[in-house]
Amino acid sequence: MSNTAQTTALVTGANKGLGYEAARRLGELGWKVFVGARDADRGRAAVGKLTADGLDAVLVPLDVTSDESVADALQVVAKHTDRLDVLINNAGAPGHAVHPGEATADELHAVYDANVYGPVRVTHAFLPLLQAAENPRVVMVSSAGGAFSVVLDPEQPVSNLHELAYSSSKAALNMITVRYAKALPNIKFNAVTPGETANHTFAATDMNNHKGQLTVTQGTDSIIRMATIGPDGPTGTFEDRLGPVDW
């Protein structure tokens, strides 16, 4: 274990997409980045690219749906540091956009396991390391689809997407963020969405078959902003790259 002044961050689901880009951008700041990946080969490939670019990246095998995997991930991180400055709960599952008339509890359960229980599993396990940091921050990667303001706005395309699992999981994640923020004032918890909600745009990744209008760099602007807030920064907020989003 080393005890340096270097800022440390764990990003879940960091082998590709927004998680990889967030890890890359934080690495560019000189941070030590723990690259969470549920598939070791995909994780190794991502860490290989980051380290080839001179970044300080460490592979952390981590499936957020498994208590055992999360416990093992904590051991890996704890070998390198006695504190975690930033946790980015980014890993997420889209579900299958099943019509509410057809949706089953099993379908919801699988999506909630990744998008709701996952961030809780990881946050709970890493709380002691976060509490050991001077200005700990947790970023929850949510979605505009989890905002009542968006789903109830007929101008928003997502308001016509008939599904239960994904949007309700992100709505739950938003409330979980606020509840953590209120209960644990020494840690800053903020939810972000990668798109530009007002412009109905999102970031092109595998999750949306690259139909997004924004780059992954643009998509991670809100993540990086909340990962890098200072001691006077906000907690319990929901933002995109343009600013606050109505819940």
Ligand SMILES: NC(=O)c1ccc[n+]([C@@H]2O[C@H](COP(=O)([O-])OP(=O)(O)OC[C@H]3O[C@@H](n4cnc5c(N)ncnc54)[C@H](OP(=O)(O)O)[C@@H]3O)[C@@H](O)[C@H]2O)c1
């Ligand atoms: N793209 C957007 O504009 C947009 C909009 C709103 C919200 N989001 C949110 O942004 C986050 C990142 O999504 P993305 O767009 O970057 O999608 P992506 O490219 O599909 O990346 C998703 C990441 O999550 C990982 N993952 C999935 N289930 C996991 C699990 N059980 N344990 C650990 N990792 C897991 C994936 O790993 P594998 O490679 O192993 O599958 C992958 O690394 C998600 O939470 C998503 O809901 C994205």
